[in-house]
Amino acid sequence: MAVETQLNPTQPVNQQIYQILRRDIVQCLIPPGTPLSEKEVSVRFDVSRQPVREAFIKLAENGLIQIRPQRGSYVNKISMIQVRNGCFVREAIECAVVRRAAQMLNADQLYQLEQNLHQQQLAVSRQQVNDFFTLDDEFHQKLAQIADCQLAWDTVENIKSAIDRVRYMSLDHVSPLDMLVSQHLSIFAALKRRDADAVEVEMRRHLQEISESILLIRQENGDWFSDE
Numbered sequence: 001m002a003v004e005t006q007l008n009p010t011q012p013v014n015q016q017i018y019q020i021l022r023r024d025i026v027q028c029l030i031p032p033g034t035p036l037s038e039k040e041v042s043v044r045f046d047v048s049r050q051p052v053r054e055a056f057i058k059l060a061e062n063g064l065i066q067i068r069p070q071r072g073s074y075v076n077k078i079s080m081i082q083v084r085n086g087c088f089v090r091e092a093i094e095c096a097v098v099r100r101a102a103q104m105l106n107a108d109q110l111y112q113l114e115q116n117l118h119q120q121q122l123a124v125s126r127q128q129v130n131d132f133f134t135l136d137d138e139f140h141q142k143l144a145q146i147a148d149c150q151l152a153w154d155t156v157e158n159i160k161s162a163i164d165r166v167r168y169m170s171l172d173h174v175s176p177l178d179m180l181v182s183q184h185l186s187i188f189a190a191l192k193r194r195d196a197d198a199v200e201v202e203m204r205r206h207l208q209e210i211s212e213s214i215l216l217i218r219q220e221n222g223d224w225f226s227d228e
Contacts, residue, residue, distance in 0.1 A: 007045055013045075014052075014054035017047070017051055017052060017055040018054075018055040018059060021055060022161065025059075025065075025161075025165070026064075026165050027133075030075050031224070032076060032077040032078070033074060034074065035072050035074050036073045037072065038053055041055075062158065062161040063162055064161050077225055078225050079226050080225060080226065080228075081227070082161075083162045083210075086159045086160050086161075086162055087163060087208075089159055090160060090163065094140065094152075094203055097153075098202075099199065100147040101144075101147040102196040104146055105192075109146045110191070110192060113139065114188070116142060117184055120181050120184065121181055124181055127177075133167075133171070136180065139184055140156070141153045167210060170210070170213045180206075183202065183206040184206070186206075187202045190202050
Protein backbone atom coordinates (compact mmCIF):
# COMPACT_ATOMS: atom_id res chain seq x y z
CA MET A 1 0.00 0.00 0.00
CA ALA A 2 1.21 3.53 -0.73
CA VAL A 3 2.37 5.44 2.34
CA GLU A 4 1.56 8.97 1.18
CA THR A 5 0.57 11.04 4.20
CA GLN A 6 1.00 14.69 3.19
CA LEU A 7 -2.23 16.57 2.59
CA ASN A 8 -2.68 20.00 1.05
CA PRO A 9 -3.98 22.33 3.81
CA THR A 10 -5.82 24.47 1.24
CA GLN A 11 -8.04 21.61 -0.01
CA PRO A 12 -10.84 19.66 1.71
CA VAL A 13 -9.30 16.84 3.74
CA ASN A 14 -12.05 14.28 3.05
CA GLN A 15 -11.73 14.75 -0.73
CA GLN A 16 -7.96 14.33 -0.61
CA ILE A 17 -8.20 11.14 1.45
CA TYR A 18 -10.85 9.82 -0.94
CA GLN A 19 -8.65 10.53 -3.97
CA ILE A 20 -5.59 8.87 -2.42
CA LEU A 21 -7.48 5.75 -1.32
CA ARG A 22 -9.28 5.58 -4.67
CA ARG A 23 -5.93 5.74 -6.47
CA ASP A 24 -4.46 3.03 -4.22
CA ILE A 25 -7.40 0.71 -4.92
CA VAL A 26 -7.49 1.43 -8.66
CA GLN A 27 -3.74 0.87 -8.98
CA CYS A 28 -4.13 -2.53 -7.28
CA LEU A 29 -2.08 -1.48 -4.25
CA ILE A 30 -4.98 -2.57 -2.01
CA PRO A 31 -6.39 -5.96 -3.10
CA PRO A 32 -10.05 -7.03 -2.80
CA GLY A 33 -10.98 -8.17 0.69
CA THR A 34 -8.48 -5.90 2.41
CA PRO A 35 -9.97 -4.36 5.56
CA LEU A 36 -9.84 -0.58 5.84
CA SER A 37 -9.78 0.88 9.32
CA GLU A 38 -10.98 4.41 10.02
CA LYS A 39 -8.55 4.54 12.93
CA GLU A 40 -5.55 3.42 10.88
CA VAL A 41 -6.33 5.80 8.04
CA SER A 42 -6.83 8.71 10.45
CA VAL A 43 -3.42 7.93 11.98
CA ARG A 44 -1.84 7.66 8.53
CA PHE A 45 -2.99 11.17 7.62
CA ASP A 46 -2.93 12.61 11.15
CA VAL A 47 -6.56 13.71 10.99
CA SER A 48 -9.75 13.04 12.93
CA ARG A 49 -12.02 10.17 11.96
CA GLN A 50 -14.76 12.41 10.53
CA PRO A 51 -13.08 13.22 7.16
CA VAL A 52 -11.98 9.57 6.91
CA ARG A 53 -15.58 8.43 7.46
CA GLU A 54 -16.74 10.85 4.74
CA ALA A 55 -14.08 9.50 2.35
CA PHE A 56 -15.18 5.93 3.10
CA ILE A 57 -18.81 6.83 2.30
CA LYS A 58 -17.81 8.20 -1.11
CA LEU A 59 -15.67 5.12 -1.81
CA ALA A 60 -18.69 2.96 -0.97
CA GLU A 61 -20.97 5.04 -3.22
CA ASN A 62 -18.55 4.40 -6.09
CA GLY A 63 -18.50 0.67 -5.41
CA LEU A 64 -14.88 0.45 -4.30
CA ILE A 65 -15.49 -0.59 -0.69
CA GLN A 66 -18.26 -2.10 1.40
CA ILE A 67 -19.08 -0.64 4.79
CA ARG A 68 -20.45 -3.26 7.17
CA PRO A 69 -21.89 -1.80 10.38
CA GLN A 70 -20.17 -3.23 13.46
CA ARG A 71 -17.91 -5.33 11.22
CA GLY A 72 -15.70 -2.82 9.43
CA SER A 73 -15.01 -1.76 5.86
CA TYR A 74 -13.50 -3.91 3.11
CA VAL A 75 -12.27 -3.36 -0.44
CA ASN A 76 -14.76 -4.81 -2.92
CA LYS A 77 -14.02 -7.17 -5.75
CA ILE A 78 -14.40 -5.67 -9.22
CA SER A 79 -18.07 -5.85 -10.13
CA MET A 80 -18.70 -7.12 -13.67
CA ILE A 81 -22.11 -5.43 -13.64
CA GLN A 82 -20.57 -2.09 -12.68
CA VAL A 83 -17.94 -2.42 -15.41
CA ARG A 84 -20.49 -3.26 -18.12
CA ASN A 85 -22.92 -0.53 -17.04
CA GLY A 86 -20.11 1.97 -16.63
CA CYS A 87 -18.77 1.21 -20.11
CA PHE A 88 -22.24 1.65 -21.61
CA VAL A 89 -22.85 5.00 -19.90
CA ARG A 90 -19.34 6.30 -20.55
CA GLU A 91 -19.52 5.48 -24.27
CA ALA A 92 -22.89 7.21 -24.62
CA ILE A 93 -21.65 10.36 -22.86
CA GLU A 94 -18.22 10.67 -24.41
CA CYS A 95 -19.36 10.01 -27.96
CA ALA A 96 -21.82 12.87 -27.58
CA VAL A 97 -19.08 15.02 -26.02
CA VAL A 98 -16.64 14.61 -28.90
CA ARG A 99 -19.31 15.36 -31.49
CA ARG A 100 -19.96 18.70 -29.79
CA ALA A 101 -16.24 19.29 -29.21
CA ALA A 102 -15.59 18.90 -32.95
CA GLN A 103 -17.88 21.88 -33.57
CA MET A 104 -16.54 24.06 -30.73
CA LEU A 105 -12.79 23.44 -30.77
CA ASN A 106 -10.58 26.55 -31.03
CA ALA A 107 -6.87 26.94 -31.75
CA ASP A 108 -5.86 27.27 -28.09
CA GLN A 109 -7.76 24.14 -27.10
CA LEU A 110 -6.23 22.27 -30.03
CA TYR A 111 -2.79 23.26 -28.74
CA GLN A 112 -3.65 22.05 -25.21
CA LEU A 113 -4.72 18.65 -26.55
CA GLU A 114 -1.55 18.45 -28.63
CA GLN A 115 0.58 19.17 -25.56
CA ASN A 116 -1.25 16.51 -23.58
CA LEU A 117 -0.63 13.97 -26.36
CA HIS A 118 3.05 14.88 -26.44
CA GLN A 119 3.25 14.23 -22.68
CA GLN A 120 1.47 10.91 -23.19
CA GLN A 121 4.08 9.89 -25.76
CA LEU A 122 6.89 10.84 -23.37
CA ALA A 123 5.28 8.81 -20.58
CA VAL A 124 5.02 5.79 -22.88
CA SER A 125 8.65 6.10 -24.02
CA ARG A 126 9.73 6.15 -20.37
CA GLN A 127 7.28 3.41 -19.33
CA GLN A 128 5.71 5.76 -16.76
CA VAL A 129 2.40 3.94 -16.41
CA ASN A 130 1.00 6.05 -13.58
CA ASP A 131 1.79 9.29 -15.42
CA PHE A 132 0.13 7.96 -18.56
CA PHE A 133 -2.95 6.94 -16.57
CA THR A 134 -3.30 10.52 -15.28
CA LEU A 135 -2.68 12.08 -18.70
CA ASP A 136 -5.25 9.73 -20.26
CA ASP A 137 -7.91 11.02 -17.86
CA GLU A 138 -6.82 14.63 -18.48
CA PHE A 139 -7.23 14.12 -22.24
CA HIS A 140 -10.82 12.92 -21.83
CA GLN A 141 -11.59 15.66 -19.32
CA LYS A 142 -10.28 18.32 -21.71
CA LEU A 143 -12.69 17.08 -24.36
CA ALA A 144 -15.62 17.66 -21.99
CA GLN A 145 -14.30 21.14 -21.23
CA ILE A 146 -14.01 21.91 -24.94
CA ALA A 147 -17.63 20.80 -25.34
CA ASP A 148 -18.44 23.21 -22.48
CA CYS A 149 -19.92 20.40 -20.38
CA GLN A 150 -17.85 19.71 -17.28
CA LEU A 151 -20.89 17.86 -15.92
CA ALA A 152 -20.30 15.19 -18.57
CA TRP A 153 -16.85 14.46 -17.19
CA ASP A 154 -18.02 14.67 -13.58
CA THR A 155 -20.66 12.05 -14.38
CA VAL A 156 -18.10 9.78 -16.06
CA GLU A 157 -15.69 10.23 -13.17
CA ASN A 158 -18.33 9.13 -10.69
CA ILE A 159 -19.22 5.92 -12.53
CA LYS A 160 -15.86 4.69 -13.78
CA SER A 161 -14.11 3.41 -10.65
CA ALA A 162 -14.63 -0.25 -11.59
CA ILE A 163 -13.60 0.50 -15.18
CA ASP A 164 -10.42 2.19 -13.97
CA ARG A 165 -9.39 -0.89 -12.00
CA VAL A 166 -9.68 -3.03 -15.13
CA ARG A 167 -7.94 -0.35 -17.22
CA TYR A 168 -4.99 -0.30 -14.85
CA MET A 169 -4.69 -4.09 -14.82
CA SER A 170 -4.71 -4.15 -18.64
CA LEU A 171 -2.13 -1.44 -19.36
CA ASP A 172 1.00 -3.59 -19.29
CA HIS A 173 -0.05 -6.25 -21.81
CA VAL A 174 -3.72 -6.38 -22.83
CA SER A 175 -4.05 -2.71 -23.81
CA PRO A 176 -0.47 -1.53 -24.51
CA LEU A 177 0.19 2.14 -23.89
CA ASP A 178 1.39 2.83 -27.44
CA MET A 179 -1.89 1.43 -28.81
CA LEU A 180 -3.92 3.74 -26.54
CA VAL A 181 -1.84 6.75 -27.58
CA SER A 182 -2.42 5.83 -31.23
CA GLN A 183 -6.17 5.80 -30.57
CA HIS A 184 -5.96 9.20 -28.88
CA LEU A 185 -4.05 10.54 -31.91
CA SER A 186 -6.82 9.29 -34.20
CA ILE A 187 -9.42 11.09 -32.05
CA PHE A 188 -7.29 14.24 -32.20
CA ALA A 189 -6.89 14.05 -35.98
CA ALA A 190 -10.66 13.79 -36.47
CA LEU A 191 -11.20 16.71 -34.10
CA LYS A 192 -8.66 18.78 -35.98
CA ARG A 193 -10.66 18.19 -39.19
CA ARG A 194 -13.86 19.14 -37.31
CA ASP A 195 -15.29 15.83 -38.52
CA ALA A 196 -18.00 14.95 -35.99
CA ASP A 197 -18.87 11.60 -37.56
CA ALA A 198 -15.25 10.44 -37.70
CA VAL A 199 -14.43 11.55 -34.18
CA GLU A 200 -17.42 9.65 -32.81
CA VAL A 201 -16.25 6.50 -34.61
CA GLU A 202 -12.73 6.89 -33.20
CA MET A 203 -13.99 7.55 -29.67
CA ARG A 204 -16.31 4.55 -29.78
CA ARG A 205 -13.48 2.31 -30.99
CA HIS A 206 -11.24 3.61 -28.20
CA LEU A 207 -13.78 3.12 -25.41
CA GLN A 208 -14.76 -0.34 -26.60
CA GLU A 209 -11.20 -1.48 -25.95
CA ILE A 210 -12.03 -1.92 -22.26
CA SER A 211 -15.05 -4.10 -23.08
CA GLU A 212 -12.87 -6.35 -25.19
CA SER A 213 -10.07 -6.60 -22.62
CA ILE A 214 -12.13 -7.34 -19.52
CA LEU A 215 -12.69 -11.02 -20.34
CA LEU A 216 -8.97 -11.69 -20.62
CA ILE A 217 -8.21 -9.70 -17.47
CA ARG A 218 -10.82 -11.68 -15.60
CA GLN A 219 -9.37 -14.98 -16.81
CA GLU A 220 -5.98 -13.92 -15.48
CA ASN A 221 -7.27 -12.53 -12.17
CA GLY A 222 -10.48 -14.44 -11.42
CA ASP A 223 -10.30 -13.90 -7.65
CA TRP A 224 -10.42 -10.11 -8.16
CA PHE A 225 -13.84 -10.18 -9.88
CA SER A 226 -17.46 -10.59 -8.87
CA ASP A 227 -20.52 -11.24 -11.07
CA GLU A 228 -22.56 -8.88 -8.90
